[in-house]
Amino acid sequence: MDNSTINVKAHGKVILIGEHSVVYGKNALAMPIKALNITTTITENKDNENIMNTTHYHGPYLTAPNEYDGLKYVFKTMIEKAKTNQKITVTYTGEIPMERGLGSSAVVAFGTGNALNKYFQLHLSEEEIMAITNHAEMINHGKASGIDSATVKANSIVFFNKNKGPQELNEKLGATLLIMDTGELGNTKEAVSLVRQKYESDTTNQNKIDRLGELANKTKEYWLEHNPKAIGKIFNEAQTILASFDLSTDRINQIVTTAQNNGAFGTKLSGGGLGGIVISLCPNQKTAHDIAQLAQPYFANYWIEEI
Template identity: 35%
Template structure:
């Protein structure tokens, strides 16, 4: 028997880093990039993993796949299954770009395994396993990646209050542009924490302002529906994230390109210091032109996402 699990990426619209300190974040599914996991039972004594990153026995997979190495036997043990599996992972989600790759692969694997085990492939069954994997991958994640990827819907998330789904009142023409530089979320979060400890008053003010920006963006996209206001808020958020030391020359290069080409707003998304930027455009035609300009400026890949369409 062969089963599959599919999961799409996500991106954070606003609230990076400040969400760790209890402020809200808004996150969206990003269906232009996804992972498909295919499982089948095989002969032998060791699970086999096939992927672009590594192919071989699961037990010998490199350190970057520690969460995957732990997740698969964890699920099998939970359901008292002793099958030996071949796990094939086909991914179009770039790793370390702030698009939730670790949550996506965990969700894809979990869905495939639940189908293999003939268990209901529903969010309430999938999420605990994805959280287990994310804890291994990131130490103390906010939880927003797992929730967005598993639930496949726009999410308003606050660490102490949980999540609520968002219903948009407008379409957001977004270009996601990859700098080509991996973003180490754990290192970025630690850097902000160090900055917070050294300069508590100034950093606390930045974090509070980022929280207020998330609230304003939430109002705009669900009620007022003014793209220019959302774009201005993007720009304000990026200036604050720059103060928190999580931008990079590659990010700034793409931000400058976007604003020079009449973007309504542009900011980093995810942990920063690499990864991706998101650019708010006027409409789909503008987004298509923007993608071309960003590629010419050095983005190694671009995607267009018409959020809310």
């Protein structure tokens, strides 16, 4: 058993297209955001207690607040596999805003599983770690597609279907993505439930979900053709569909309008909605910076990624 310090870094993600429809078996595209990451550090603890250290909580691991339930499942499962009484401290450093659609829960679940696997030399396969991560995501979100887990371990764009799994696309689009955090907490579980109610009550809404899947397929085609303008139009159509499910907010709408009036190819919410983040596809860095300046009253933070 290795009692040295173990560090595992995992990065966040954004869904480009296909949020919500991916839950119904449709395709989606997501991308890793390397600038947003969390490191899981494991050290031995001689105080006879397993401890969790985060920005928001410091205390016994398994009695952490309910929002850590998915993470507690990962920890408990891995400790049972290790068959050990050794006590450890697990520290999370780095910052990915929670409940924004940036994959924070998948990042820490995946990072924790990997770190414990290394620390206790369990030799679990990546598939086994992913299965544990995905179960944690089900606990966190009610019904998880698996796209977050697939993307937080990916190095490039992921074309994802929950029945067929992830496929990485190494092609660059040739555009700039502006990611804006509204500062409003999204709620994936609530958003998924809201969409499900509307989906089950109206065939029009079922058609909209089907359309989001079609738009994801078209996005992949246009991506491989390096056609960001066409993808921008898809973003705008997807935003209209997502807003029709009452997933948009006044702040999201204001960001969308500002971006559309100032040179963006297309803009949409990303993730569950009801808050969270907005992504804007821009022709270049200058346009992205200009939009960020103009939309500043409506967001808490932003990142720019070359894609």
